Amino acid sequence: MGTVSDAEKKPAVIFVLGGPGSGKGTQCANVVEHFGYTHLSAGDLLRAEIKSGSENGTMIQNMIKEGKIVPSEVTIKLLQKAMQESGNDKFLIDGFPRNEENRAAFEAVTKIEPAFVLFFDCPEEEMERRILSRNQGREDDNIETIRKRFNVFLESSLPVVEYYESKGKVRKVDAAKSVEEVFEAVKAIFTPKEEKVKHHSYAISPCIENNLTLKVSLYASFKKLLQTFSFLIGSIVAIQLPFISRVLNAIRILLKGYREELSFSDTYGPPVTETSLEHNKKVAV
Ligand SMILES: Nc1ncnc2c1ncn2[C@@H]1O[C@H](COP(=O)(O)OP(=O)(O)OP(=O)(O)O)[C@@H](O)[C@H]1O
Numbered sequence: 075m076g077t078v079s080d081a082e083k084k085p086a087v088i089f090v091l092g093g094p095g096s097g098k099g100t101q102c103a104n105v106v107e108h109f110g111y112t113h114l115s116a117g118d119l120l121r122a123e124i125k126s127g128s129e130n131g132t133m134i135q136n137m138i139k140e141g142k143i144v145p146s147e148v149t150i151k152l153l154q155k156a157m158q159e160s161g162n163d164k165f166l167i168d169g170f171p172r173n174e175e176n177r178a179a180f181e182a183v184t185k186i187e188p189a190f191v192l193f194f195d196c197p198e199e200e201m202e203r204r205i206l207s208r209n210q211g212r213e214d215d216n217i218e219t220i221r222k223r224f225n226v227f228l229e230s231s232l233p234v235v236e237y238y239e240s241k242g243k244v245r246k247v248d249a250a251k252s253v254e255e256v257f258e259a260v261k262a263i264f265t266p267k268e269e270k271v272k273h274h275s276y277a278i279s280p281c282i283e284n285n286l287t288l289k290v291s292l293y294a295s296f297k298k299l300l301q302t303f304s305f306l307i308g309s310i311v312a313i314q315l316p317f318i319s320r321v322l323n324a325i326r327i328l329l330k331g332y333r334e335e336l337s338f339s340d341t342y343g344p345p346v347t348e349t350s351l352e353h354n355k356k357v358a359v
């Protein structure tokens with residue numbers, strides 16, 4: 075079996091989908107910061123194309139004003155160019171594919187299937203509230219275009235989510251919560267399973283981790299050694315207790331005898347031996 079060279083390796087792609095104003099761009103920025111992906115917003119690339127004065131500029135501008143979907147080949151070319159220029163090999167493609175035709179064309183042209191689809195699920199009233207207070211000067215952030223965009227999302231974009239759902243590739247997040255809460259849910263999706271078990275979701279650099287592991291295992295070995303040693307001493311003392319008490323008792327008796335002997339000689343002269351008794355008898359006679 076042949077190996078795949080670096081040049082042939084396909085980049086990892088994650089499609090980020092959700093209604094207008096669901097928070098896709100906000101969360102993509104967080105993922106970039108924490109997980110090293112390159113964020114490609116299809117909408118941003120199209121707006122940059124308008125600004126660049128390209129021949130497609132006017133067509134794109136009109137489509138965006140109406141909340142309509144720009145032809146696949148235009149968007150896919152912009153995405154491919156941005157991927158090549160990035161130098162990265164993992165991408166968050168935000169706001170694309172917007173319909174079945176976008177999806178099929180992207181897969182056919184690039185031969186890339188997404189690793190998964192990150193889907194931001196948010197109620198319409200919340201999305202509307204967020205877009206109306208966004209204040210970024212976007213031509214399509216007005217109530218008339220917002221309604222059109224919502225309809226396009228329901229009719230054309232949701233079927234794409236359903237398609238990937240049928241392939242088990244959708245990771246749905248409740249996007250109605252705060253930015254921080256939504257990111258917690260996003261983080262859990264991007265953190266590999268084994269890391270969640272190992273670190274309970276906080277990241278330690280491998281160097282610090284090795285150092286810590288070494289210290290922890292040294293401490294554990296030392297503790298074990300200490301426990302074994304005190305267990306041994308305890309066992310010896312327990313087993314030898316009768317013997318030790320007999321030795322102590324003997325020492326006590328010896329000392330007692332010696333003390334009595336000392337006090338006897340102090341009061342009555344030299345210790346009484348058989349010879350001295352005999353001597354005394356002789357003296358008395
Ligand atoms: N969880 C959140 N809670 C409250 N406000 C949010 C939340 N996430 C994003 N916002 C705000 O809502 C607005 C829309 O967010 P954002 O631009 O990230 O959405 P989007 O899905 O990328 O929108 P679009 O598809 O229209 O480009 C922004 O002003 C953003 O600051």
Ligand SMILES: O=c1ccn([C@@H]2O[C@H](COP(=O)(O)O)[C@@H](O)[C@H]2O)c(=O)[nH]1
Nearest residue numbers: 116117137138141142143144149169170
């Ligand atoms: O793949 C795409 C992405 C976007 N559009 C058009 O741009 C606007 C704005 O998109 P945002 O994702 O909200 O920035 C969208 O309403 C479409 O008109 C597109 O055609 N194809």
